[in-house]
Amino acid sequence: xxxxLIVQGLSHHYPDEYTGVSVHALxxxxxxxxxxxxxxVVGPSGCGKTTLLNILAGLLPYRHGTxxxxxxxxxxxxxxxxxxxxxxxxxxxxxxAGNIGHGxxxxxxxxxxxxxxxxxxxxxxxxxGFEDSYPHELSxxxxxxxxxxxxxxxxxxxxxxxEPFAAVDxxxxxxxxxxxxxxxIATKKTILFITHAVDxxxxxxxxxxxxxxxPGRLRETVQINIPREERNWQDIAANPEFVRARDRILSLVRxxxxxxx
Amino acid sequence: MSDSLNRFxxxxxxxxxxxxxxxALIIAGLLGAxxxxxxxxxxxxxxxxxxxxxxxxxxxxxxxxxxxxxFGDTISRLVIGSLIGLGLGIPFGLLLGLNRTVSDIxxxxxxxxxxxxxxxxxxxxxxxxxxxxxxxxxxxxxxxxFPVAFNVLSGVREVPLRYIHSAYTLxxxxxxxxxDVLAPGALPHIATGSRLxxxxxxRAVIADEMLAGREGLGWMIFTxxxxxxxxxxxxxxLMIGLTWIVLDHYLLRPLEADTIERWGLVHR
Numbered sequence: 200x201x202x203x204l205i206v207q208g209l210s211h212h213y214p215d216e217y218t219g220v221s222v223h224a225l226x227x228x229x230x231x232x233x234x235x236x237x238x239x240v241v242g243p244s245g246c247g248k249t250t251l252l253n254i255l256a257g258l259l260p261y262r263h264g265t266x267x268x269x270x271x272x273x274x275x276x277x278x279x280x281x282x283x284x285x286x287x288x289x290x291x292x293x294x295x296a297g298n299i300g301h302g303x304x305x306x307x308x309x310x311x312x313x314x315x316x317x318x319x320x321x322x323x324x325x326x327x328g329f330e331d332s333y334p335h336e337l338s339x340x341x342x343x344x345x346x347x348x349x350x351x352x353x354x355x356x357x358x359x360x361x362e363p364f365a366a367v368d369x370x371x372x373x374x375x376x377x378x379x380x381x382x383x384i385a386t387k388k389t390i391l392f393i394t395h396a397v398d399x400x401x402x403x404x405x406x407x408x409x410x411x412x413x414p415g416r417l418r419e420t421v422q423i424n425i426p427r428e429e430r431n432w433q434d435i436a437a438n439p440e441f442v443r444a445r446d447r448i449l450s451l452v453r454x455x456x457x458x459x460x
Numbered sequence: 461m462s463d464s465l466n467r468f469x470x471x472x473x474x475x476x477x478x479x480x481x482x483x484a485l486i487i488a489g490l491l492g493a494x495x496x497x498x499x500x501x502x503x504x505x506x507x508x509x510x511x512x513x514x515x516x517x518x519x520x521x522x523x524x525x526x527x528x529x530x531f532g533d534t535i536s537r538l539v540i541g542s543l544i545g546l547g548l549g550i551p552f553g554l555l556l557g558l559n560r561t562v563s564d565i566x567x568x569x570x571x572x573x574x575x576x577x578x579x580x581x582x583x584x585x586x587x588x589x590x591x592x593x594x595x596x597x598x599x600x601x602x603x604x605x606f607p608v609a610f611n612v613l614s615g616v617r618e619v620p621l622r623y624i625h626s627a628y629t630l631x632x633x634x635x636x637x638x639x640d641v642l643a644p645g646a647l648p649h650i651a652t653g654s655r656l657x658x659x660x661x662x663r664a665v666i667a668d669e670m671l672a673g674r675e676g677l678g679w680m681i682f683t684x685x686x687x688x689x690x691x692x693x694x695x696x697x698l699m700i701g702l703t704w705i706v707l708d709h710y711l712l713r714p715l716e717a718d719t720i721e722r723w724g725l726v727h728r
Contacts, residue, residue, distance in 0.1 A: 256625070256629050257628075257629070258625050258628070258629070276625070276628040276629045276631075277629075277631060278629070278630055278631030280629060281629060281630070282625070282626070282629045284622045284625070284626060285622075286622060288620075288622040288623055288625065288626035289626075290623055290626075290640070290641065290644070290645075291723045291724055291725055292644040292645070292647070292719070292723045292725070301627075301630060301640070302630035302631065305627070305630055305631050305632050305633075305636055305640075306631055333722065333723055333724060334724070335723065335724025336724070349626075349630075350629075350630075353630050353631065
């Protein structure tokens, strides 16, 4: 397997917005994400997870260390690195189809091809019949499906997701997690999934990066050897590999939280 | 008492159905009250002519062709001044809003000019260009531009950052971000700014015509007072108010309904 994303010696400080005090968000991060891999990133709140995502998305300039996607140094945002934001960032003034096709529109893809691709993703995320609806007419889960399709339809090399299911109800979250596995199988995309929910990380990730509390360091990488086809909530709860991985991640995260108090 | 009144009103609404009838009733009531007051005072021709007298004077002015001519003068000034004001103010506000540092510098400047009314700058424009159509137009343009630009600028600043980031991570250029995110995102404020801008301009045009002595509805009101023709004064006032209502109802409201209300950005 080849590494899609390589981060070497990445450290980041930024001045706090209100106090101006320098915040040490990330310290010497070294990690690799392989092509087609689904990696979860877990850590206590304030561990620099979102800072890492913003740097990888090119939204936050960094000075110390390097980050590359397909050997290209990350320098500013680009369509090769799609992001699903914490609060869904679908545009209220565009319909579902308009949101999903936005990336292709920006890349000046022809109308015909755009229509086909949009239809394909609307089908994939289960929004058939809602093509012409506006976001305010959708439920929370549907908005998040739309946001995922909006990001994927632009065909990024890697998709980063920042706690995308944190704001939906528990039932919907379970469905969305299973759907995301199905989408990962169908699209073979490289996915970096940031979360603070241990169950979610163990359920979704092929591997899980556990971060320490601030300044965020990569504390341990937990391998989760479960084929994607077997990842549904009915079966996985009794899977010893899932239980082992979840308990390991949980104990690592708890050590960090306890050390904080 | 009020209970039975409510029941009567409910019955009436059920019976009459349409909003139009309610509106007609209100207007009839206002006209009736106006006629009643007019009929109960001394010398109504000077202080408050009856609705009929005003109607007669409007027929007379229509017949002489004065009303269409004055109305046309005022409307064309208002339309030209507002269009230029909106055409400059909206892009200006969007561009300023694009850069945080630039917008922080301009924000207080825009705020300053927004508060200095068109009438306050009228004298200096007269010093430059005299009592001319150019002066009137310049003041209308000024009056319209600043509330528009100021509101658009604050609108752009309020567009959630995640929408802008989302567009950039899809590969959008700066221009595409303005077109697809900032302009539609600021539309509620663009609508407010336009309403304020045109509203202020429609006040300014009347005052400017009076001050500069250019023909139009403002001039009609002004000369009506001079010539003791109170019905002409009232007619001018009515025309201004009615024009605004028609403009708002048939132009601004449908635009808002099709955009910001359809998108769920504002609720009615």
